[in-house]
Amino acid sequence: MKTYKIAAIPGDGIGTEVVSAGVEVLAALAKREGSFQFEIDHFDWGGEYYKKHGCMMPENGRSLIHGHDAILFGSAGHPEIPDHITLWGLRLAICQPFDQYANVRPTRVLPGIISPLRSVQHKELDWVIVRENSEGEYAGVGGRVHQGSALEAATDVAMFTRAGVERIMRFAFNLARSRPRKLLTVVTKSNAQRHAMVMWDEIAAEVAPEFNDVTWDKMLVDAMTMRMVMRPQTIDTVVATNLHADILSDLAAALAGSLGIAPTANLNPERNFPSMFEPIHGSAFDIMGKGIANPIGTFWSTVMMLEHLGEKPAGERLMKAIERVTADKRFHTPDLGGKAKTAEVTAAVIDPSMAPISDGVRNGLLHALYLGNYPVVIVVGAGGFVGVRTDVAAAWCAFVADPVDRILRHQTDQDRQTVLKFDSIGSLFGIIVVLHAIRFCQKNTRS
Ligand code: ATP
Numbered sequence: 428m429k430t431y432k433i434a435a436i437p438g439d440g441i442g443t444e445v446v447s448a449g450v451e452v453l454a455a456l457a458k459r460e461g462s463f464q465f466e467i468d469h470f471d472w473g474g475e476y477y478k479k480h481g482c483m484m485p486e487n488g489r490s491l492i493h494g495h496d497a498i499l500f501g502s503a504g505h506p507e508i509p510d511h512i513t514l515w516g517l518r519l520a521i522c523q524p525f526d527q528y529a530n531v532r533p534t535r536v537l538p539g540i541i542s543p544l545r546s547v548q549h550k551e552l553d554w555v556i557v558r559e560n561s562e563g564e565y566a567g568v569g570g571r572v573h574q575g576s577a578l579e580a581a582t583d584v585a586m587f588t589r590a591g592v593e594r595i596m597r598f599a600f601n602l603a604r605s606r607p608r609k610l611l612t613v614v615t616k617s618n619a620q621r622h623a624m625v626m627w628d629e630i631a632a633e634v635a636p637e638f639n640d641v642t643w644d645k646m647l648v649d650a651m652t653m654r655m656v657m658r659p660q661t662i663d664t665v666v667a668t669n670l671h672a673d674i675l676s677d678l679a680a681a682l683a684g685s686l687g688i689a690p691t692a693n694l695n696p697e698r699n700f701p702s703m704f705e706p707i708h709g710s711a712f713d714i715m716g717k718g719i720a721n722p723i724g725t726f727w728s729t730v731m732m733l734e735h736l737g738e739k740p741a742g743e744r745l746m747k748a749i750e751r752v753t754a755d756k757r758f759h760t761p762d763l764g765g766k767a768k769t770a771e772v773t774a775a776v777i778d779p780s781m782a783p784i785s786d787g788v789r790n791g792l793l794h795a796l797y798l799g800n801y802p803v804v805i806v807v808g809a810g811g812f813v814g815v816r817t818d819v820a821a822a823w824c825a826f827v828a829d830p831v832d833r834i835l836r837h838q839t840d841q842d843r844q845t846v847l848k849f850d851s852i853g854s855l856f857g858i859i860v861v862l863h864a865i866r867f868c869q870k871n872t873r874s
Contacts, residue, residue, distance in 0.1 A: 429463040431736055434492040434701070435499045438473040438517060440710025441720035442501020448722035448773040449499055449729050452745070455777040456733075460741050468495070472517055474505025474710075483516030489524055497732050498703040501725075504710035515567070518705075522560055523567075525700035527693035528591065529598045530558035531731070532676040532707060537723070539754035540684035540763060544659060547682070551660040555606070556679060557599040558672030560693055562591045563623075565669040585668070587623040592630045598696060599666035600638040606663060611643040614651050614667035614675065627668070652678060680707050685762045687721025688753075690728035692735065702735055704728040714761075718768045721760040723749060726776060748776050 433453070437446035450467055457464045470492070472484035483503065485491070492498060503517040504510060521527075534554045536542045542552060566586040573579045596613075603611035613631040617624035628645060635643055646654065648671045655662065655678060667675055680689035689707035706724030714720055726749050733742030752758045752775045759765025760772060 431463060431465050431496045432494065433465050433467045433497055433499055433732075434470060434495040435467050436470045436472055436492075436517075436521075437501040438503045438710070439475075439505050439513065440502055440712045440715045441708075442473070442503075442710055444715070444718070444720045444769055445706060445722045445725040446499055446501040448769055449725040451773055452722075452726055452776055453499075453729055456741060456745055460738075460744075463738060463741075467499075468492075473501075473503060474508050474513060477505070477508055477512070477516065483513060484520065489521065492521070492701065493525075495701045496736060498701050499725075499729065499732065500703050500705035502705070502708065502710040504712075506712050519565070519567075521703060522693050525695055525703070526561060526697075527695045527700070527703055528559065528561035528595060529692075529694040529696055530560035530672065531602070531692045531694060532556040532558060532672070532679070532689065533727075533731075534676070534679040534683045534689060536683050537688065537753040538750050539756060539759070540688065542682055542684055544656065544682055547659055552683060554659075554662050554679060555602060555664050556672050556676045557595065557602060557664065557666040558676065559591065559595040559667070559669050561669075562586055562588060563669035565673075585620070585623055585670075587626060587668075589626070589630065592627055593634060595666060596631050596634040597637070599664060600634060600641050600643070603641045603643070603664035604638055608663040609641045610663035611641055612651070612662060612665045613643060613645045614648050614665060614671050615645055616648050616671070618647060624668075631666075648675070651675060655679065655682060676707060685721060686724070687760065687762045688723045688727065690724050690731055692728065692731040694735065702732075704732040704735075718770060719761050720769050721762050722769050722772055723753060745776075752776050 435446055435450055437443040453465050453467070470484070470488075472488060474483075477483050498521065500518065500521075503513040505513055522530075532555065534552065534556065536547060536549050536552050538549070542548075544552070564583065564585040566584070568584040568586045569582040571579070571581040599611055599613075603609055613628070615624050615628050615631075617628045631643070631645065635641070648667065651665075651667075651671075652675070655675070659682065665672070665675065676689070676691075677686065680686045683689065686708045687706070691705050691707050693703040693705070695702050706728055708724055711720065726745065730742040730746045730749070733739070733745065752772060755775070756765055758767045758772050758775045760767050760769065
């Protein structure tokens with residue numbers, strides 16, 4: 428059996444809560460799939476480690492994780508430690524030397540989630556933001572002199588290299604090409620920044636002819652914020668610099684419903700180093716320890732990890748499970764206006780029997796309507812009310828209408844067997860309801 432070695436670095440704040448939920452989901456998924464397993468090594472690096480050792484990770488930290496297949500990261504940030512120390516000491520200390528230059532951030536309004544944008548349902552907002560992740564404004568070039576004196580000076584130089592820009596442009600064009608709309612927006616600020624950003628634009632134009640099937644346009648970053656809010660349906664794939672995409676992707680996450688949902692992949696596309704997967708959100712100390720952190724961003728990041736590992740079908744199944752859960756408001760955490768706990772959302776994603784009632788009833792109703800068989804509707808409705816597993820109710824209807832596989836195509840053999848077992852209980856229940864309904868009708872007709 429294939430074994431994937433994963434380095435889990437929960438980091439700080441809610442990072443510990445969401446990463447442990449992510450690890451739980453991965454373990455359950457591997458068990459269900461049966462064709463691969465995970466070997467997870469946990470690393471306690473972060474703010475607390477810094478308080479003990481004076482550094483966010485040990486000096487040989489990178490060599491400890493270099494051999495892993497992927498990294499699952501939580502967040503870096505501690506209220507008692509300046510942000511630039513936590514960020515540069517951990518996240519960037521991994522991203523940059525491991526050359527994870529493509530930071531990929533999909534944004535979608537998942538089922539059951541309401542976008543703050545009035546006109547957006549689902550398909551109007553389906554973006555992927557590609558963030559240049561190795562240079563630009565976060566290259567670390569700069570310095571500070573004469574500290575504390577009136578002559579104090581500081582610089583942060585945004586450094587762009589031709590090689591760095593070319594590779595991120597090619598990556599973004601390729602990604603745009605792989606998506607149905609084949610549409611790319613290159614975000615820039617070349618009106619005000621007349622050196623590096625002009626080179627950025629020129630390189631985009633040079634690379635574009637290699638991708639004749641991709642339609643692309645150019646947009647100033649300030650205008651892009653407006654377009655994201657006013658005309659979200661005109662956007663598909665976006666490429667932007669380290670700083671620009673950092674800001675735009677937080678806006679994107681908020682427009683898709685919550686920062687707690689959005690995922691990230693820090694990719695080293697050449698696979699010379701492990702890639703790192705993390706939710707977009709940070710440590711969120713305001714909700715730490717309350718058990719209410721939304722783990723969906725981490726789960727979605729593990730979907731991206733599965734794709735990167737070559738386990739695309741498993742990733743798709745997990746994404747389906749995530750969407751089933753977001754569709755049910757019972758599993759919305761407070762950031763989405765609900766009351767659910769991290770643990771409840773995690774359990775719902777892991778256990779297919781927690782499939783939302785609405786899903787089961789909807790499927791059941793559809794099949795029942797297809798049959799024109801009203802008692803089936805009663806069974807499904809009643810099944811929902813008395814708490815019979817809704818996927819069982821749906822499966823029962825599917826069993827009548829169509830092969831069970833059709834409705835349960837995203838579940839495994841083991842699930843199907845369980846459903847079929849419960850299916851007979853569902854059928855029995857259905858027969859009793861139908862018999863009662865017939866007797867009731869006969870009695871009323873006689874009287
Ligand atoms: P950092 O400084 O580490 O980047 P932060 O604490 O400034 O992080 P974020 O984590 O980026 O802020 O999030 C901002 C706010 O959004 C948080 O204070 C929190 O209330 C909310 N939030 C973020 N992530 C989640 C989540 N997964 N679940 C619920 N709420 C979240």
